[in-house]
Amino acid sequence: MIQYLVLLLILLSIAGVIGTMTLKLSGAAPGALTRKEWALIRKAAYVGVAEYWHRVLRKKHFTKSAESEYGYARRQQEYTATKMRRFGHARPLVYTGRSMRRTAARKISGSGKRSRVIMKAGNIGLDAVGGFLGETIDTADELTAISAEDRRLISLHMGDFVQRAIRDFRGAKEIKI
DSSP, X not given: OHHHHXXXXXXXXXXXXXXXXXXXXXXXXXXXXXXXXXXXXXXXHHHHHHHHIIIIIHHHXXXXXXXXXXXXXXXXXXXXXXXXXXXXXXXXXXXSSHHHHHTTSOEEEEOSSOEEEEOOOTTOSEETTOBTTSOOEEHHHHHHOOOHHHHHHHHHHHHHHHXXXXXXXXXXXXXXX
16 A cells, blocks of 8 residues: 555656655565566556547547637637638637547657657647737647646546556556556
8 A cells, every 4th residue: 555655646746746756765575566567557657648648638629618728829810710611610729620630640658757649740730820919829739738627637547547557466567558
């Protein structure tokens, strides 16, 4: 049980949910996990969180409510009117739907300190359409923005994953997520 609490605190610290902390690991106690096992669990937890972000939270960015939740820049009125007239919607980060479809494909990698989601959506980046006042919009920043609610959900997901991994871990060489 103490192992779970220590690892959870480490992961929450790394995820930025709580402040920084230092932990010194020393000799193994009976039934304790080795450093290698801890590293495997941490890596799997970060990959699991990245999978969760991509499967659940990425989709939120293409909904109307995302504009206020993630603080998207206002679009020019002509742009929004054209989307509505041509495609029948006013969803953010979506014009034809190509960017939403292309970000569904991804590559996820991770380590014991972080994870990375790579999506190849060539039309996401600095948007030439411009914002309401003519400023450049970085749609890649908007797509990868994380709200306070997202942080809370990610922390809960990571904590649940780590708890299951410690309970189920029996010296396995891999942890499946």
